[in-house]
Amino acid sequence: MENEQVKNPNLRAHHDYRRKKSAKEMQVQVITFALMIFLTIVAFIAVGIGDFSVKFIIPFILLLAVIQVGFQLYYFMHASQKGHELPMFFMYSAVIIAFVTVLAFVTIIWW
């Protein structure tokens, strides 16, 4: 198998292309991972410092959480790649429905 790849120029090119692409992807993943850890630390600091009001901290942490979910979906679960359209459609449908549900609960039940 290895031999065949070396000999066939087509396969060779394909192999090189894939290597380059994976390397690039790996780089992005490492950066994202570092960013995610950074955001987590920021969240902890925001609570730990104790100077901010609760009204600021809760939306702020929720915002960080949304960004993290985005990172997770798009950089680790490859949501933007081809062939993932349908799962993403379902994900977003479910997100919208869950959001409406939670919104309704916090606005009209626990007012």
Place this chain on the structure above:
Amino acid sequence: MSSVAVKKGLGASVWEYLTTVDHKKIAHLYLGTGGFFFLLGGIEALFIRIQLMKPNNNFVNEQLFNEIMTMHGTTMIFLAAMPILFAFMNAVVPIQIGARDVAFPFLNALGFWLFFFGGMFLNLSWFLGGAPDAGWTSYASLSLRSEGHGIDFYTLGLQISGFGTLISGINFLATIINMRAPGMSFMRMPLFTWTTFIASALILLAFPPLTIGVFLLMFDRLFGSNFFDVTMGGNTIIWEHFFWIFGHPEVYILVLPAFGIFSEIIPTFSRKRLFGYSSMVFATVLIGFLGFMVWAHHMFTTGLGNVANAIFAIATMAIAVPTGIKIFNWLLTMWGGSIKITVPMLYALGFIPSFVIGGVTGVMQAVAPLDYQLHDTYFIVAHFHYVIIGGVVFGILAATHFYWPKMFGTKLSEKMGYVTFTLFFIGFHCTFFIQHFLGLMGMPRRVATFLPGQGLELGNLISSIGAMLMAVAVIILLFNVVITSIRNKKVGADPWEDGRTMEWAIASPPPFYNFKQTPLVRGLDTWWLEKMEGKKELTPAEPLGDIHMPNNSIIPFFISLGLFVAAFGAMYNPLNSVGDGKSWGLPVLIIGLGITFGSMLIRSLRDDFGYHIHKEDLLEDDKGGKVG
């Protein structure tokens, strides 16, 4: 392993059905069990109408009336309408997309058996101290105070059958996304497949709220928690929200497949392709989405506040738009078509005006201020029966006639079908049209009796006579089924002669592997295209080869049986709020769960690779020999 007519003993047939993973046999099981529950719910409906035939009647007492009324609703929705629709989905959808089976045949069987045992458990309540009596909505403020174990039968039974429905829904999603034949793009899928797809997505998103709600109610009643008990700091309104977040999409889970069935029947008998195919698909998806944004219109009078009421009122009215698109598309499909009046087509013709009446009264109720007047009156009863019977039951009866040849290889008598339709149609309008006016006159729903001299006598009498007519119609249908089965006159692949989709290209009933060669789909209405080019068969997409098939398995039966046993243990556990806990409750609960998880473990540890039908056997089959 054979689906062909080799004479087999009764025991062997029973074993075959207990273990089958073939979607066509599971369809038979769903149709049989769902049909049985449909008759049961129908008998309960008759009892309701007999009780309300005249004022101050005492055919049943108030408690029994509450139980009958609750079980009528619960049975019809969960145990009759949905399973019967699943029967047609199972029988038709895999073939419509050119697949040999659903994506997970084992789970398909598991879904059926969970439904079966859940339904049995719920109905055993009649013999074990009384059925649930808090209405099919089982609002927590009422159901927490219900005496006896009725509500526990409701929570546990629905929990078990709900798992089954969820599993089946996911199975259909996976099937439709992954198992389509080459060339079958999304925009070439027949409408019944599309509506099944969207209904399955709704099941996926709507059943978890029900599961959670029922789970919390179960814990409140059986294990001493206080989620819904206001006196202990709970919130009783949350049950209503959970229930309707599930309950409203449930209406679309029921009616969308019925829409799909009519979208197959109308083009077939108009001999014309469906008008506005892409707008039909768009409308289906849109109804699915909007279905989740409107649940609070069931709760206008709960006191949500003006803003919330206004938002949900507008969202509710918006659903009329995609539904209207569908209605006009059906009308325009018939426009200029060469219409053949068969029994399924008759139901389709009866469906359109009936369903429109139900839709119009729906928009009336969406007007929140008017709903304060209509809420909990017979107007509501009339409305949802127009939608559910005019939409779903007509769809089911139409599909029974339409797909009977495909499922069983014989054709139901058209003559008796006409009689059934006529009686049912007249009986239905007779029963429910007058109820609009009873409601406007102020008759509340769910009352066990009413007083004389309030102008309600005549309306209720007419309504009860209509119910009798419907009962007679169903009896004739049953007679039709029996006669057809006894005559056993086999029909060909395309018994309606105008079949458009792929299921009509293969034998009736189809061989157990469906397609010898996976077909190539060259456009919408695949089989019609091929017929118009003078072909006698579908174009194959692959050379003839071995076919990989799954093995039968009894494990789904035991997984479900375990939960059925565990449910008894949970109900009679020492902590239950009824106070009749038994010492054997906990052990039985553990044994039941042990059976379930043990069966799952066996399934996980034992490799089951299925088997192959060899090419030679398939060729032999062509010459008249039988595979098996």
